[in-house]
């Protein structure tokens with residue numbers, strides 16, 4: 208019944224130095240129109256792409272951002288080629304640096320993000336994080352295509368069946384093509 212508070216659109220470019228100083232937090236959304244790579248990687252995005260960011264310093268004194276992303280996408284089921292809905296949720300940690308050299312000093316749990324100049328383009332980096340968290344392939348959980356109809360389909364979909372007895376399948380293959 209409660210209406211979620213409306214979220215504002217994240218700024219496209221930021222000065223991480225200032226935001227770290229202010230220990231700024233964001234709880235906003237990313238506009239899909241600005242994310243061409245994501246748009247072409249999915250069938251559609253359902254609802255908002257929600258991003259939370261928190262700027263600050265870690266114990267080593269490095270400028271860091273801890274973030275969280277959340278979105279729902281439709282991907283193509285590789286079995287029936289119809290949309291399958293996936294909810295994506297991930298956390299990430301960045302270390303803001305100005306040179307690659309500085310990036311090497313960061314602890315392993317931080318991904319170095321280089322602010323090359325006064326401002327940092329936020330959208331492409333966030334888009335990278337989303338793309339990293341998309342599943343490589345998507346399938347419906349239920350059996351969306353009957354086994355009969357994809358028996359002669361591509362090999363990956365037949366993998367479940369082969370688990371039962373892989374050698375029998377091999378025998379059959381040999382038997383049917385071994386005459387030539």
Ligand SMILES: [Zn+2]
Pocket residue numbers: 284285286287288289291346347351352
């Ligand atoms: Zn399917």
